[in-house]
Amino acid sequence: MSESRQNPDAGDFAGWMRARGARTEQALEAELPAVDAVPARLHDAMRYAVLGGGKRVRPLLVHAAGEVAGAAPEACDAAACAVEMIHAYSLVHDDMPCMDDDDLRRGRPTVHKAYDEATALLVGDALQTQAFMVLAESASLASLDAAARMRLVAELARASGSVGMAGGQAIDLQHVGLAMSLDELEAMHRMKTGALLRASVRMGACCGSVDEAGLAALDRYAAAVGLAFQVVDDILDVTADTATLGKTAGKDAANDKPTYVSLMGLEPARELAAKLRATAHEALAVFGARAKRLGELADLIVLRSN
Amino acid sequence: MSESRQNPDAGDFAGWMRARGARTEQALEAELPAVDAVPARLHDAMRYAVLGGGKRVRPLLVHAAGEVAGAAPEACDAAACAVEMIHAYSLVHDDMPCMDDDDLRRGRPTVHKAYDEATALLVGDALQTQAFMVLAESASLASLDAAARMRLVAELARASGSVGMAGGQAIDLQHVGLAMSLDELEAMHRMKTGALLRASVRMGACCGSVDEAGLAALDRYAAAVGLAFQVVDDILDVTADTATLGKTAGKDAANDKPTYVSLMGLEPARELAAKLRATAHEALAVFGARAKRLGELADLIVLRSN
Numbered sequence: 001m002s003e004s005r006q007n008p009d010a011g012d013f014a015g016w017m018r019a020r021g022a023r024t025e026q027a028l029e030a031e032l033p034a035v036d037a038v039p040a041r042l043h044d045a046m047r048y049a050v051l052g053g054g055k056r057v058r059p060l061l062v063h064a065a066g067e068v069a070g071a072a073p074e075a076c077d078a079a080a081c082a083v084e085m086i087h088a089y090s091l092v093h094d095d096m097p098c099m100d101d102d103d104l105r106r107g108r109p110t111v112h113k114a115y116d117e118a119t120a121l122l123v124g125d126a127l128q129t130q131a132f133m134v135l136a137e138s139a140s141l142a143s144l145d146a147a148a149r150m151r152l153v154a155e156l157a158r159a160s161g162s163v164g165m166a167g168g169q170a171i172d173l174q175h176v177g178l179a180m181s182l183d184e185l186e187a188m189h190r191m192k193t194g195a196l197l198r199a200s201v202r203m204g205a206c207c208g209s210v211d212e213a214g215l216a217a218l219d220r221y222a223a224a225v226g227l228a229f230q231v232v233d234d235i236l237d238v239t240a241d242t243a244t245l246g247k248t249a250g251k252d253a254a255n256d257k258p259t260y261v262s263l264m265g266l267e268p269a270r271e272l273a274a275k276l277r278a279t280a281h282e283a284l285a286v287f288g289a290r291a292k293r294l295g296e297l298a299d300l301i302v303l304r305s306n
Numbered sequence: 307m308s309e310s311r312q313n314p315d316a317g318d319f320a321g322w323m324r325a326r327g328a329r330t331e332q333a334l335e336a337e338l339p340a341v342d343a344v345p346a347r348l349h350d351a352m353r354y355a356v357l358g359g360g361k362r363v364r365p366l367l368v369h370a371a372g373e374v375a376g377a378a379p380e381a382c383d384a385a386a387c388a389v390e391m392i393h394a395y396s397l398v399h400d401d402m403p404c405m406d407d408d409d410l411r412r413g414r415p416t417v418h419k420a421y422d423e424a425t426a427l428l429v430g431d432a433l434q435t436q437a438f439m440v441l442a443e444s445a446s447l448a449s450l451d452a453a454a455r456m457r458l459v460a461e462l463a464r465a466s467g468s469v470g471m472a473g474g475q476a477i478d479l480q481h482v483g484l485a486m487s488l489d490e491l492e493a494m495h496r497m498k499t500g501a502l503l504r505a506s507v508r509m510g511a512c513c514g515s516v517d518e519a520g521l522a523a524l525d526r527y528a529a530a531v532g533l534a535f536q537v538v539d540d541i542l543d544v545t546a547d548t549a550t551l552g553k554t555a556g557k558d559a560a561n562d563k564p565t566y567v568s569l570m571g572l573e574p575a576r577e578l579a580a581k582l583r584a585t586a587h588e589a590l591a592v593f594g595a596r597a598k599r600l601g602e603l604a605d606l607i608v609l610r611s612n
Binding site: 147174 | 339343344345347348349352395396399402404405422423424425427428430431432434435436438439441442443451452453455456459460462463464466467468469470472473475476477479480493
């Protein structure tokens, strides 16, 4: 709250996060199928997968980029929900026995543990569909014309599919136990996590208006933040404990997965994260105060402890 | 070929099917990621899943409904591809060990057998995304405005998700080995297979122009054909052999799944299929000759042997 006193107009970052976080929870709650609608068990499991906490980094990026583009928070809600539903579906599928086989997510049993494998498969499938349905039908998108909505669909699809998140996951699986160069690792992470983080920023921009130069600056920001996110993930996997992470710590080493820490060492990985944070801030300079929240999110992503 | 002599202007049905089938194969080939694009193995498996035959009933319904709506075949290609990609993704996931656990599809090993389970999971995920990407980005949709494209996204998402195909699959899984009334069976199939068949017809209509009354008639047609499709599937499961079906025959009985045949008996199921075929034709009467292909597809769906 001390920041709010320094900058009373813009409000403090923690307060902004709480407000945007709360509206994201409310929007997700509203955009997910009601638990009493048929099929109730599937809908219950979908809500379990999405509403069970999570840092909501992607929705926050949508809202922060929306501020740069002059978009009202209401105009960003659907894009924020859609991106988070894609993220949630990927976690449900990644945790399944045929993928990472993990029992714990966000401090609770994973969906296939809390329900069953077939339900987890369908939950992921249906959450992906729901993301596109939200972009097609959400009442909160009333202020956007069909062309802007179509751009949101295109951004989300490109980031999620075989040349984005799903493709990055495929490359990841192929390299378990195999050597990987730093360049290969970076290329994989740009697809696996970077693409959806970048889409979050670009979709926030689509909810308002940004010129080509602005979009290029946002892309530079998103590329740096997306990579920093993964470098910090790799650092936390070796430095944090399972309780703090809310997911199994030390998993990458146990699975013999190449990481920034295993390829560079811990200190160089920390230096890389710091450098990417600086790059992200440099990219935002052109926007001035409008990009305050994006800058603070870059700090949060690099300095987080879980 | 005799039909072609009766109606030389419109061309014979077999010729129409061949022409529309060929352009669908070509469009799918073009809309799927190239096999030499990274990640090559995932793209290879996606192409294996989609391009390995299949009756292409849904693309044919898109094109036939497009004819009713005055849409050029080129305007229907993207919708036809998108619907078929959703169908293909659902087959890949349904065949997985945690679902129906089947080794054979379209006369070839299923994706998780030909590749591996993790790849099958990602193939399904990425094919679903690709369907929405096609609707967002395909050059073949240039003749449709953004509002029409958005309607295509909405129709496809609504039909595929938790209140459509994926939800029907969840209900199906919950009822293995349990009693089910005919009404419950029909409600399940309206979601599991009916919703996407209906979407195929509605999306074809979106590619051109149909008034509200016309859309209601198409819905009646699609509801009858969607149900008939499943009734015939259940009949073939007990009357056809594995070689003819290209998938394991007798699977429903082996899995103790309720079917139209198990609930009604074989002859009443055949009578129901014939009645639904008649209902489909009645619904089309309002369109006259424009609906010729939709009528012929209803016949094909009921009279098929695999």
